[in-house]
Amino acid sequence: DTEVTQTPKHLVMGMTNKKSLKCEQHMGHRAMYWYKQKAKKPPELMFVYSYEKLSINESVPSRFSPECPNSSLLNLHLHALQPEDSALYLCASSLSGRYEQFFGPGTRLTVL
């Protein structure tokens, strides 16, 4: 089973809202990733968790806050977002670094 699940599928939020995106995998992978993807562009890496510790933060604004409660779960907390943050947010996982990454279906976020 190479499945990464993400909820919700779609999210519409105002600029003052607080919301969370959730990601789950049960493949025993120890690295989990958040990416942002705008239309007709490749995914851009935001955060990497390795063995439940934040390993990479690609200078993402603080209005995005990742959390890794355990080895199977990854959250992305959103607060005071801007309309330009509207995008497809993708979660991925891999066994560890230097292994192929498996992506979830994404959450399509619209910020009004």
Add this chain to the structure above:
Amino acid sequence: QKEVEQDPGPLSVPEGAIVSLNCTYSNSAFQYFMWYRQYSRKGPELLMYTYSSGNKEDGRFTAQVDKSSKYISLFIRDSQPSDSATYLCAMENSGGSNYKLTFGKGTLLTVNP
């Protein structure tokens, strides 16, 4: 020069055609190569993962890596309308931060029935 170059297309072919998708790269530290297929408004799906130079085959898909030329290819035989998607190449360093993938821009492929 960008680290990974990929012709964005669009590429349109008739059903049954052989499709060739390509990426070139400049960073000789790239050692791991992936091809992803992404349908509109969906997450990327891993198609092929290769490490060494040479060919790797999986069904109708063949991935080819030529490290001496810094060139990778994905061939799709007997293309089907269901193959219509954006194809992304991705590469990973063997050293340094080995969690980061460098993606090409993606090639939009349409297979016409």
